[in-house]
Amino acid sequence: MRTFQHRHLLDIERLPVADITAILNLAEQYVDQNRADNRKTNKLNGKTVVNLFFEPSTRTRTSFEIAAKRLGADVVNIPVEHSSTKKGETFLDTVQTLDAMQIDALIIRHNEDGVPQFVAPHLRTAVINAGDGKHEHPTQALTDAFTIRTHKKNLQGLTVAICGDIAHSRVARSNMHLLTKFGAEVRLIAPSYFVTPKDVLPGVELFDDMATGLKDADVVMMLRIQHERMAQGEFAVSLKDYHQRFGLDHKKLAVAKPDVLVMHPGPVNRDVEITSALADDPKLSFIHEQVEFGVGVKMAVLDLLLTK
Ligand code: CP
Secondary structure (H helix, E strand, C coil): CCCCCCCCECCCCCCCHHHHHHHHHHHHHHHHHHHCCCCCCCCCCCCEEEEEECCCCCHHHHHHHHHHHHCCCEEEEECHHHCHHHHCCCHHHHHHHHHHCCCCEEEEEECCCCHHHHHHHHCCCEEEEEEECCCECHHHHHHHHHHHHHHHCCCCCCEEEEECCCCCCHHHHHHHHHHHHCCCEEEEECCHHHCCHHHCCCCCEEECCHHHHCCCCCEEEECCCCHHHCCCCCCCCCHHHHHHHHCECHHHHCCCCCCCEEECCCCCCECCCECHHHHCCCCCECHHHHHHHHHHHHHHHHHHHHCC
């Protein structure tokens, strides 16, 4: 019997370990299906999935669309720049309008923290958070956990270093919640201008230098500098200086475990947070695999939310 009873996927913070495990276990089957010759099923035949993205996206929006189509659902992408939000309609009116069309899932990306959580109780449709401001990005953390589990079997006891612009990163926050729930040792590595005390969740260690923070790490997750979440002039360091101290390259990575996984949620800013040579290193970089697994993980999320 299926135990996953949630109507929405809004965050990792409040998602129990058993439900995260259920998503990851089901994703195993869908990652295989996504690699098969015949990738399409009719599991979600007749269902309608709507993508409503108020921020740019390549990976998340497209992989939700592919995931929904692989399961036989119809997909509608709302071009927000041409929507009635531009004519003064409130966000709640917009989502209630879409809900009235009898859609089944509304996938929301928004620049403000808490928007999916605010609208979900007002809607009949399932709401999936595709990234809200600096708060959470649950399907990215699920994808990252799936990638780690594929190579390391278990999350428990692993040392995972998350490095870069922590303060503006919803990916870092969702990953901290998920990894600590599963007993991983989580380290943040960031300069003082990219982390505040409230960013360091309980049980997480903070480092301000790569040499110590990366020592014996099993997994390193690199983060992009989120210039779009900063005021003009707020980031006062040159990218060259930043790269010298906090950009990951083969030399800095040498203190990590020999079988370390290098990950990045994308988009990558090459030769800023990670060198091109390392991002493209087929032995160490799992960035493309994260993208691939993102489809299977989203298929699992859609299945669990839309078939009861
Ligand atoms: N990782 C991620 O959210 O990428 P996109 O912004 O391209 O969706």
